[in-house]
Amino acid sequence: MGEFWPVPDVLAYLAGNWQVERSVRDLASGDEGRFDGTTDFQPLEGGGLLHVESGTFVWQGVARPAERTLRFLPGAAPGTADVRFADGRPFHHLDLGSGRYIADHPCAADLYRGEFTVRDAGHWRTVWRVRGPAKDLVLTTHYTRGD
Structure with a gap:
């Protein structure tokens, strides 16, 4: 990826609706999956954003509904x-x-390392590399601002 687009206020930038395309690769088995859906960053009472992601995850040819919720609070x-x-x-x-940030999240014996990059006002990406005794994954997510 070339140039990064600086974001002075993360919460202001993320607020709203985004189209989501995620690829999931298991580097150990060679299996690949895909998630397609939306992420909506809704205002939280008291400040911050509620991140609500929903869509369809396809893994080994089987499609399932998938969703997750996160809270983005003022830092x-x-x-x-x-x-x-x-x-x-x-x-x-x-x-x-x-316009770029690396985040680490230790989870039991696994380490999640995320790289966040912003291309412009309507496009950003995350690449999570997950390594551990039972995991060897790369999750790449592209976000495109919705209407």
Whole structure:
């Protein structure tokens, strides 16, 4: 990826609806999957955004409905966010001031490392690399601003 697009305020940038296309590759088995859907960043009472993702996940030829919810709360520094799971557990920090950010999330014996990159006002991407005793995955998600 070439140039990054700086985002001075993560929450203001993300607010609204996004089309989502995610590829999932299991590097150990060679299996590949795909998620297609939407992510809606809705205002949370008290500040921040509720991230609601829903769509269809296809894995080994089987399509299933899939959804997840995250909370993007105002971070300690202006323009940043603290991302939390729906139950309030910490996930990662997010600062897109340079248009690019690397986040780590240890989960039991696995390490999730996410790279966030912003291309422009309507396009951003995440690449999560998951490594651990039982996991060797790459999840690449492209977000395109919806209407």
